[in-house]
Amino acid sequence: MAALLMRVVAAAVAVASVLALGAVAQLSPTFYDGSCPSLQSIVRSGMTSAVQSEPRMGASILRLFFHDCFVNGCDASVLLDDSSTLTGEKNAAPNANSLRGFEVIDAIKSRVEAACPGTVSCADILALAARDGVNLLSGPTWAVPLGRRDTRTASQAAANSNLPSPSSSAATLVSAFASKGLDSRDLVALSGAHTIGSARCASFRSRVYNDSNINAGFATKRRQICQPQSGGSDGNLVPLDAMSSVKFDNGYFRNLVGQFGLLHSDQELFGGGAVDSITAQYARNGGAFARDFVTAMIKMGNISPLTGSNGEIRSNCRKPN
Numbered sequence: 001m002a003a004l005l006m007r008v009v010a011a012a013v014a015v016a017s018v019l020a021l022g023a024v025a026q027l028s029p030t031f032y033d034g035s036c037p038s039l040q041s042i043v044r045s046g047m048t049s050a051v052q053s054e055p056r057m058g059a060s061i062l063r064l065f066f067h068d069c070f071v072n073g074c075d076a077s078v079l080l081d082d083s084s085t086l087t088g089e090k091n092a093a094p095n096a097n098s099l100r101g102f103e104v105i106d107a108i109k110s111r112v113e114a115a116c117p118g119t120v121s122c123a124d125i126l127a128l129a130a131r132d133g134v135n136l137l138s139g140p141t142w143a144v145p146l147g148r149r150d151t152r153t154a155s156q157a158a159a160n161s162n163l164p165s166p167s168s169s170a171a172t173l174v175s176a177f178a179s180k181g182l183d184s185r186d187l188v189a190l191s192g193a194h195t196i197g198s199a200r201c202a203s204f205r206s207r208v209y210n211d212s213n214i215n216a217g218f219a220t221k222r223r224q225i226c227q228p229q230s231g232g233s234d235g236n237l238v239p240l241d242a243m244s245s246v247k248f249d250n251g252y253f254r255n256l257v258g259q260f261g262l263l264h265s266d267q268e269l270f271g272g273g274a275v276d277s278i279t280a281q282y283a284r285n286g287g288a289f290a291r292d293f294v295t296a297m298i299k300m301g302n303i304s305p306l307t308g309s310n311g312e313i314r315s316n317c318r319k320p321n
């Protein structure tokens, strides 16, 4: 009797902790196999043409997915435009003049709607497109768990407070990721996304003028296109990974070991603290990075999805139905 009671209590505790983590969602890679069999090939071909015309787009779409998931979960909130009745997230500080790729998602969504009307969420399209962006730039591929639904709301305040800033310390990054159920390995692996794409002078100015743990020649070179005062050069772009910004490899981590990190937050991952050993491991072992990146992407994609009858399947990714 006591043993039975203990088991009932243990089961209840397990259910309660799953609920507390918001991990009740049962996403599945086969979710649309019956309802939209052409989904994956439509997303793949949309991303293939986008990356062919501009390789950076693989990076831009990957970042959209991160900025979606970290703000109240992977619910396509980041895709909503401002309107008279809704304040979206696009003008939050980490996103304004920076996030891009919305037209690519729109184009894929219209082809998906034509094939399978009212069936596939914008949140799932974004998750698949991010995966394909990585793979098209020579990164790994994986089966993306699906079944997310789209939110009817957005939160500019949450976008401002939940998205880490490039001035963050390692400790701040670790706790920002921990608050999303992601551990230090996930943090370092996911930061490896900065092996592709670019950043604006506004994001790395203080790093190249004021940080001491930066390769001197690299800092000098970056200062040339980023004036010390904010103004006209704010939007000047440079690759996050100076070696190979259109190739998804472990070059980002090799840069960090040599103090070639572009963002202050990047260099914090090899800045004398507890996560240095993970960065060093990925710098040595690209296979370990690729494996951990996939694991962490799936975990990030599981942050508080709307499932079942929650949320909706938007017909236009930019506005609620």
Ligand code: HEM
Pocket: 056, 058, 059, 060, 061, 062, 063, 066, 097, 098, 099, 100, 164, 165, 166, 167, 168, 173, 190, 191, 193, 194, 196, 197, 198, 199, 200, 201, 202, 203, 240, 263, 265
């Ligand atoms: C660890 C905390 C992170 C910080 C502080 C951070 C910050 C930034 C900043 C400041 C930029 C440049 C934006 C600009 O100047 O316009 C950037 C770009 C980018 N970030 Fe992150 N990021 C982080 C993590 C991530 C994660 C987890 C991912 C995806 C898994 C990601 C993917 C990207 C990509 C791909 C770009 C380049 C985008 C493009 O070229 O359009 N970042 N990030």
Ligand SMILES: *[C@@H]1O[C@H](CO)[C@@H](O)[C@H](O)[C@H]1NC(C)=O
Pocket: 205, 206, 207, 209, 210, 228, 229
């Ligand atoms: C560098 O630090 C100094 C002293 O804190 C500050 O006055 C200056 O604005 C900083 N420069 C940049 C480019 O961040």
